[in-house]
Amino acid sequence: MPERRASISGNLNEMNQEPATQTLADLYASHQGKVSDKWTVYLKVYEELFRSYRASRLRLLEIGIQNGGSLEIWGLYFGNASVLVGCDINVACTQLRYDDPRIHVVVGDANTDEAERAIAVHSEGFDLIIDDGSHRSSDIIRSFARYFPRLEQGGIFVVEDLHCSYWQEFEGGLVDPWSSMSFLKRLADVINHEHWGTPYHRAEILRSFESRYGTALDEESLAQIHSIEFYNSVCVIRKRAQADNELGPRVVAGKDAITAAEVLLAQRGAHAVPEAQNANGWSVLPPLPEDELLELRSQKNNLLQVQAEWRGEVERLHAGMGMKDQQLHQAQQESQQAQQQLQRIQQDSQQAQQQLHQAGQELQQTQQQLKNTQTRVEERDGQLAALENELRAIRASTSWRLTSPMRKLAHFLRRR
Structure with a gap:
């Protein structure tokens, strides 16, 4: 190898x-x-x-x-x-x-x-x-x-x-x-x-x-x-x-300087030492920017999903409200019809009351007439009773009995 x-x-x-x-x-x-x-x-x-x-x-x-x-x-x-x-x-x-x-x-x-x-x-x-x-x-x-x-x-x-x-x-x-x-x-x-x-x-x-x-x-x-x-x-x-x-190390050359001469000369050969950045929010790890971005995008997607669900719910509510509006409109129409029917009933009731009042008046008149008729009947009954009494008195009289043969003869003659 x-x-x-x-x-x-x-x-x-x-x-x-x-x-x-x-x-x-x-x-x-x-x-x-x-x-x-x-x-x-x-x-x-x-x-x-x-x-x-x-x-x-x-x-x-x-x-x-x-x-x-x-x-x-x-x-x-x-x-x-x-x-x-x-x-x-x-x-x-x-x-x-x-x-x-x-x-x-x-x-x-x-x-x-x-x-x-x-x-x-x-x-x-x-x-x-x-x-x-x-x-x-x-x-x-x-x-x-x-x-x-x-x-x-x-x-x-x-x-x-x-x-x-x-x-x-x-x-x-x-x-x-x-x-x-x-x-x-x-x-x-x-x-x-x-x-x-x-x-x-x-x-x-x-x-x-x-x-x-x-x-x-x-x-x-x-x-x-x-x-x-x-x-x-x-x-x-x-x-x-x-x-x-x-x-x-820092390289500082030359001797003459118009600014920061002592500082520069003191730093000759020095190494750079950064100040601690532990309190710097842009230097603290984790998270790394991409990880934080991924988390934020995940949260965004979740919020978008929730938003979509809310929109769906709102649409359903709107659809429900539309149905409710239709139902309300129908109820309003039915209420108007019921009010119209009620008005007709009220009108009929008023007419019936008027008719009832008129019938009452007519009844009163009839009752008065009946009362008057009853009075006349009573008067006539009295008169009839008096006549019947008078008739019985006549029939019971001596003259009625004495004239009985004559009435029969008259009756016989009328029949012939």
């Missing part, structure tokens, strides 16, 4: 040799082998970044090689490279063959232990790592956490096609707090760890990425991040020993 070198700095003499005359853009323009595609700005950036490495026996790892053409071009560009390893998840890459014995291809998911072990067979460490893989935020962050520890001090880690970080289909978005761009920008805070003024470790500011993607960088590796550079769609992370990444 190849030995891992301590640093690329051991090849500085080779790096200072005269570089090859063909630029990377020249090599792409004349390339006739396996297909490779790069954006124009990449070739300009890489020429600037890699020119000083061309003479060194560097070891290169490229994650994502597609058709394999980039490895051929890297082999030409880095003529003195000791090993060029490409890794791709596409099984079709098993068909790739190279005449250059320095080029090796590992087929598999670079973010698995199996693929990492297969890569380490060819080299334990690398001086240049280029991530041109899936471009998904999760893969970019996991690849950096997995392979940055394998980058030698003085080496460069490059992430390509970061424009994908702004697209949802690649697990990103303009302000997505868990995108690869958000992660890489957070590394700028890691570089300035000594100025935080808090007792937190560097890894604390990356906890949300660790939780989300199940990966983490150790404190030693984070302390070796020397610089971060951003180009269009490209991020470059340089690695150096921790001592090279510290602010270092």
